[in-house]
Each structure stands twice: as C-alpha cells, then as structure tokens.
Amino acid sequence: MPDATDERPYHHGNLRATLLDAAERGLRERGADQLSLRDLAREAGVSHAAPRRHFADRQALLDALAEAGFARLDTALRAALAGAGEGFPSRVRAAMMAYTRFATENAALLELMYTSKHRPGATRIVKAAEAPFGLMSELITQGQEQGALQAGDPERIGIVLFATLQGIASIINGNLVKPELLDELVDTAAEQFLQGAGR
Amino acid sequence: MPDATDERPYHHGNLRATLLDAAERGLRERGADQLSLRDLAREAGVSHAAPRRHFADRQALLDALAEAGFARLDTALRAALAGAGEGFPSRVRAAMMAYTRFATENAALLELMYTSKHRPGATRIVKAAEAPFGLMSELITQGQEQGALQAGDPERIGIVLFATLQGIASIINGNLVKPELLDELVDTAAEQFLQGAGR
DNA sequence: CAGAAAATGTTGTCATGGACTACAAAGTAG
DNA sequence: CTACTTTGTAGTCCATGACAACATTTTCTG
Numbered sequence: 077m078p079d080a081t082d083e084r085p086y087h088h089g090n091l092r093a094t095l096l097d098a099a100e101r102g103l104r105e106r107g108a109d110q111l112s113l114r115d116l117a118r119e120a121g122v123s124h125a126a127p128r129r130h131f132a133d134r135q136a137l138l139d140a141l142a143e144a145g146f147a148r149l150d151t152a153l154r155a156a157l158a159g160a161g162e163g164f165p166s167r168v169r170a171a172m173m174a175y176t177r178f179a180t181e182n183a184a185l186l187e188l189m190y191t192s193k194h195r196p197g198a199t200r201i202v203k204a205a206e207a208p209f210g211l212m213s214e215l216i217t218q219g220q221e222q223g224a225l226q227a228g229d230p231e232r233i234g235i236v237l238f239a240t241l242q243g244i245a246s247i248i249n250g251n252l253v254k255p256e257l258l259d260e261l262v263d264t265a266a267e268q269f270l271q272g273a274g275r
Numbered sequence: 276m277p278d279a280t281d282e283r284p285y286h287h288g289n290l291r292a293t294l295l296d297a298a299e300r301g302l303r304e305r306g307a308d309q310l311s312l313r314d315l316a317r318e319a320g321v322s323h324a325a326p327r328r329h330f331a332d333r334q335a336l337l338d339a340l341a342e343a344g345f346a347r348l349d350t351a352l353r354a355a356l357a358g359a360g361e362g363f364p365s366r367v368r369a370a371m372m373a374y375t376r377f378a379t380e381n382a383a384l385l386e387l388m389y390t391s392k393h394r395p396g397a398t399r400i401v402k403a404a405e406a407p408f409g410l411m412s413e414l415i416t417q418g419q420e421q422g423a424l425q426a427g428d429p430e431r432i433g434i435v436l437f438a439t440l441q442g443i444a445s446i447i448n449g450n451l452v453k454p455e456l457l458d459e460l461v462d463t464a465a466e467q468f469l470q471g472a473g474r
Numbered sequence: 475c476a477g478a479a480a481a482t483g484t485t486g487t488c489a490t491g492g493a494c495t496a497c498a499a500a501g502t503a504g
Numbered sequence: 505c506t507a508c509t510t511t512g513t514a515g516t517c518c519a520t521g522a523c524a525a526c527a528t529t530t531t532c533t534g
Contacts, residue, residue, distance in 0.1 A: 123484045190449035243442030250389035265435050272471020322513045
C-alpha cells in the first residue's frame with residue numbers, strides 16, 4: 077500500500093499556475109527554445125501528459141506567457157508613471173526607462189511577446205498588448221494637452237515612441253551594443269523625442 | 276546494380292551552400308522553429324547526418340543564416356543610399372525605408388539576427404552587424420558635415436535611429452499594428468528624427 | 475444525497491529530430 | 505601510388521511533442 081506521508085493528491089489543484097510559474101523561470105534562465113512541457117511536468121511533479129489539460133500544445137503555453145508578459149509590462153509602466161512628477165518630460169522619461177528596463181530584464185519574454193508567429197490564436201496576445209499601447213497614447217495626449225507636444229494622432233506618435241524603446245531593447249538584448257549604454261541611449265532618445273515631437 | 280541515370284555522386288560538391296539556401300527558404304516559409312536539419316538534408320538529397328559536416332549543430336546553421344542576413348541588409352542599405360539624392364533628408368528617408376522594408380519582408384530572418392542567444396559563438400554575428408551599423412554612423416556623420424544635424428556622437432545617434440527602425444519592424448512583424456501603417460510610421464519617425472536631431 | 479457529467483491526471487505509444495559513432499568513398503598531397 | 509583529409513552514409517540513442525485510452529476527483533443536477 078502507498079505510504080500516506082509523501083503521497084501526492086491525484087489532483088494537483090493549481091497546475092496551470094504552477095506550470096506558468098516554472099515556465100517563466102525556465103524562460104528567463106534558459107530561453108524559450110529550451111522550455112519543454114515534459115520538463116515543466118517533472119518540475120511540478122505530475123505526469124508528462126498532464127500539462128496538455130491546460131495548454132493544447134507547446135505554443136499555447138508560450139502564448140500564455142506572452143499574454144501575461146504584456147499585463148506585467150502594463151503594470152510596470154503604470155507604476156513608473158504613478159511615481160513620476162507632473163511635468164510631461166519627466167513623465168515620458170520615466171515611462172521610457174521603465175519600458176526599456178523591463179524589456180532588458182525580461183529579454184526572452186519580450187521576444188515571445190513580439191513574436192506571435194502570426195498564428196490565428198494570437199488574438200489574445202494582441203488584445204493584451206493594447207493596454208500598454210493605450211497607455212502610451214494617453215501619455216502622448218496628456219503631453220499635447222499640456223502643450224508640450226505638437227498636435228497629431230496620439231496613437232501614431234505613441235507607436236513610434238514605443239518602437240524606439242523596443243528597438244533599443246532589441247539591440248541590447250541581441251548583444252549588438254553593450255548593456256551599459258542603455259541609460260545613455262534612452263536619454264538620447266528622450267531628448268530627440270521631446271525636441272522632435274515637441275514644439 | 277544502381278541505375279547510372281539518376282545516380283548521385285557520393286560527394287554533393289556544394290552542400291553547405293545548398294543547405295543554407297534551403298534553410299533560407301524554409302525560414303521564410305515556415306519559420307525558424309520549423310527548420311530541421313533532417314528536412315534540409317532530405318531536400319538536398321543527402322543523408323540525415325551530412326549537414327553536420329558543415330554545421331556543428333542546429334544553432335550553428337541559424338547563426339550562419341543570421342550572419343548572412345546582416346550582409347544582405349548591408350547590401351540593401353547601400354543600394355538604397357546609392358539610389359538616393361544628395362540631400363541629407365532624402366538620404367535618411369531612403370535608408371529608413373530600405374531598412375524597414377528589408378525587416379518586414381524578412382521577418383523571421385530579422386528575428387534570428389537580433390536573437391543571438393548570448394551564445395559565445397555569436398562573435399561572428401556581432402561582427403557582421405558592424406557593417407550596417409557603421410553605415411548608419413557614416414550617414415549621421417555626413418548629416419553633421421552638411422550641417423543638417425546637431426553635433427554629437429554619430430554612433431550613439433545612429434544607434435537610436437537604427438533602434439527606432441528595428442522597433443517599427445518588430446511591432447509590425449509581431450502583428451501588433453497593421454502592416455499598411457509601415458510607410459506612415461516611417462514618415463513620422465523620419466520627421467521626428469530630422470527635427471529632433473537636426474538644428 | 476446519488477449518479478451522471480465534466481475536469482483533471484496517468485500510462486502507454488508513436489513519430490520526429492538532434493546528437494553522436496563507426497565506417498565508406500572521394501579528393502588531395504607527398 | 506600511398507597516406508591523409510574531407511565529406512558523406514548507416515545505424516543508434518535519447519528527448520520531446522502529440523495523441524489515445526483509461527483512472528480518479530470534483531461538480532453539477534435531479
């Protein structure tokens with residue numbers, strides 16, 4: 077008969093969250109390519125096929141990570157803005173730094189987030205991405221209201237700003253420029269933005 | 276005895292190039308994840324282990340693709356600049372459009388290029404990336420000499436410009452904004468750059 | 475509260491693919 | 505011509521994703 081002391085319940089009870097947690101660690105430590113459903117199952121102490129009850133296939137797990145990533149990014153951005161002053165320049169800088177920090181500290185995650193393989197099911201990801209995107213647009217709108225920015229479609233301007241940040245992160249994450257240059261590059265980008273889109 | 280008509284020579288003669296060619300097509304059509312050495316071998320008509328004579332492992336093949344990608348990118352940028360006028364604004368716009376076109380038309384390749392997994396062997400890739408990067412710096416320097424741009428470290432300014440383009444491409448390739456917006460976004464970025472870094 | 479239905483896990487299996495080894499054939503140099 | 509090197513082949517091992525059939529819990533419903 078099985079020994080009751082180290083008996084595991086048949087139902088894990090929280091497997092989906094446990095898997096996502098382990099996946100995120102694995103993603104950070106070893107990259108998306110090395111993430112294996114079987115590994116995660118082992119780590120969670122369940123059978124090799126158990127994860128399939130929560131994720132239809134490997135890509136579904138990656139998609140879930142990406143989706144959660146956008147939510148975390150949104151949180152990080154909002155936190156940074158909440159802690160920033162009132163003036164537009166300092167708010168923009170705060171958001172810019174928050175984004176690039178997040179992106180460089182979660183390099184593999186960012187890659188997932190921006191690589192939604194054109195697969196049909198990526199709707200959820202696109203949806204999740206709208207939060208941080210929208211935040212940028214709002215920020216731009218505020219800047220225009222404060223008279224710090226020229227008129228113009230806030231979304232379009234926000235996207236370009238967003239893109240610049242994402243690009244800086246890409247280049248650093250891709251090891252094409254030294255990570256130490258991050259702050260300097262963000263400063264340069266901020267100055268150019270404030271002067272280029274300002275008035 | 277084997278039929279001499281469709282007999283293949285024991286030595287392929289050009290396997291490495293053939294594999295890279297097939298790999299590039301596969302990359303474009305099915306993405307890096309779906310690239311399998313065994314598939315490529317089949318396509319080239321050689322045994323499953325043959326590719327290993329030319330690429331130590333799968334990643335080595337991907338690295339080679341990335342390296343070649345930077346060379347092609349450099350070529351594309353130089354061609355665009357060669358066909359552009361003399362004035363700085365038109366030259367910058369030409370380079371910007373050339374980059375983003377290349378990046379969106381070779382989405383999977385770009386991803387490889389900017390995802391050198393921090394693996395030690397990535398030195399060659401970083402080296403290959405220097406050509407297009409240097410080109411950007413040169414362009415900035417020209418702009419400064421023509422008096423179109425403020426003074427400042429050309430490399431730093433070039434990197435930020437490069438980053439913006441890469442970011443725009445990322446966002447489009449990641450399906451987060453509609454591809455039709457490409458031109459518009461590049462225009463916006465160009466205007467901001469010329470005004471923000473100009474004088 | 476019982477029994478049915480739905481969720482969730484398990485075992486077993488298959489096909490694919492990367493990595494490795496030993497061996498074979500073709501090219502090259504002395 | 506012979507020895508060495510390069511390039512390809514055959515065979516193997518192992519990990520993994522995907523799937524199917526079955527088991528155990530939980531939850532819903534009458």
